[in-house]
Each structure stands twice: as structure tokens, then as C-alpha cells.
Amino acid sequence: MGEFTPDSLAEKFVRNVARRSSRRGFLSRVGSALVAAPFFPLLPVARASTSNKLTDFERNAQTSDPNRCDYWRHCAIDGILCGCCGGGVHSCPPGSTPSPTAWVGTCLNPDDGRSYLIAYRDCCGMGPCAASGEDCFCDGTDRELPIYRPQSNNQIIWCFGDSSMEYHCSTAALVGLAE
């Protein structure tokens, strides 16, 4: 012993590694890594990389209360939420009728990070709904286009095609995935 040949150095190193580590320890670390891996895409780290593309609305959107303006599907709604008037996010209040025409926007669902097509269909045939909620009059403008692109503009009273042009409130029905 005492000689410093490459062989003996290598042997010393390998023996040291073997003394300090165990096969079980290695396996458990691999196991932990496997179990932990699926969590990482759910952490904000992964989403931060795309956050520079998010609109203000998308950064603050929530998915639990459809009767508020910051509900994710309302990214481009302009009007009174039908949910505040006895209807719902995709149903008209009693007495009003869904317009046969609508405009279609695209909103990002913050839960799964995917974009969905949303049909903004107005309920018509009655005067404006007297909503009592604190957050019922909304004006989302994500991906809305100027009025000369009427099919993508929300300033329009989307009641044409119906028997009455009287605007009551707006719904936001999910049509499908936009990707």
C-alpha cells in the first residue's frame, strides 16, 4: 500500500462512495424524484414562464364564483351578468329569451391553463335587468376587436335576429376548447 497508482486511487474513491451510500438510499431518492415529478408542472414556476403573455384579466381571474366580473369566462363580457338577475352563466332569467346571435370570444381557464371558446349570448325581450349584486356590471375586453369587426366586438346589443332588440343581460356559455 502507500503507492499512488491510478488504480489504487480509483479503488479508494469507489470504496469511499460505497461506504457512504446504500442501494436503498439511491432507490429511495429515485423513488422520491418519481413521485415528486408530477407536482412540478402544477407549481407557479412553470406558469411564470408564460405569465408575460397573460392579460390583466387573466392574471386575476378566478374559477369559483360565476356571479363576479373576474370569473374566468367573463374575459370579454360587456353588460349585466344574467346570474345576478335570476338566470345563470348560460341561462336567461325567466321572461327573457336568448338571442339567436352571439359573439364568440376566447378565455383562458387559470385552473388548467387552456383556452376555451365562450359564446357571449345576450338575453333579450325585457328592459335592462335591475341587478342588485355588487359586481354585476362587467366590461371585459380580452381579444375584443374594434366595432368595424362587429363579429368580435362587445359594444353591440347582440339581440338581432330576435323579435325584440331590448337588452336584459349577458351570458357566457362554454362552447369548446379553443386549441
Next chain:
Amino acid sequence: MLSDRLSATAAIFSVLILVSVMVRAAAALESGVAPRLSPGQIHYTEGCGGCHGLLGRSSRKDVPQIEGEVGYYLCTQEGREYIVQLPNVAFANMNDVELAQAMNFTVFSLGGASVPAGAKTFTPDEVGRLRQFPLKSRDLVRMRAEILGRAITACNEMAETQAFEGEF
């Protein structure tokens, strides 16, 4: 004790896995409800479906019906060109590939029985060429009636010829 620590670790991991599965299930809920659409249907829905109806059914009083009717236009060359040169089609917020996908969904999926046998699908090249010449008529309603009339006549003649040939 080692075994205690192991079982505690196992328990923590099981809970974490469960939470992960639940979070993913909740996230999948919207996509489970929302149908998956073809690219053509997505472009149609976004650019046309609001007024023409998500499935091509519209209030005829204000918006031409697509479902079961749009295929007639493919019975004549002028009809085929007309449906691409319509201002809202030619100027649609889509590139040529997307517009061709939207046209093919509109005609072949929504047109149903109105599509003549053997009709060719639209290619991005054809759509790109046609959309350079958007219609400038001030009387689109009359133009539409005339083009549709000639198209339906042509469709009937084609159907008769095919029926005649079918007898031999």
C-alpha cells in the same frame, strides 16, 4: 424507529398523490365538459358561428342559413368563388390555411346533403387566390339570390345526370 418513519413518509406521499390527483381532476373538469373541436370548427365558431349559429342554424330573417344549404354553392364555379369572396370571409381574421379549414368545415360538415357528390375540398392556395378579390357589389342580397338560384339548378341537373347514369 425506521419503520415508523417509513410508514409516516408513505402516508405523506399518499396524501400528496391524492391531492395531486384531485387538483388535476378539478382542472380536467372544464375540459371534460367542453368538447374538443377540429381546427376548422374552432375557426368557424370564432369567426362565423356567433351569427350563423354554432351548428349553422341561424335566424334566417337576418343571417343566411348554412346548415344543409351551403353545399349548393359548390355546384357552380361562380358559387364556389362567391362563398370565399364574401367580404366577411375574404377579410376574416385567419391565414389561408385557417380559412381553408374553416371553409371545409362549413361546407362539408354543416352543408350535409346539400354538398354535391365528388365536390373538392378547398385548399389554402385556392382560398388565398380567391380572397384577393373580395366582392364589392352594393347589392349582395340580390347577387346571392341569383348565384344560389343558378347553383341549385346546377345541383338538380347534376343529381338527374347521376340518377340517369345510375340506371345503366
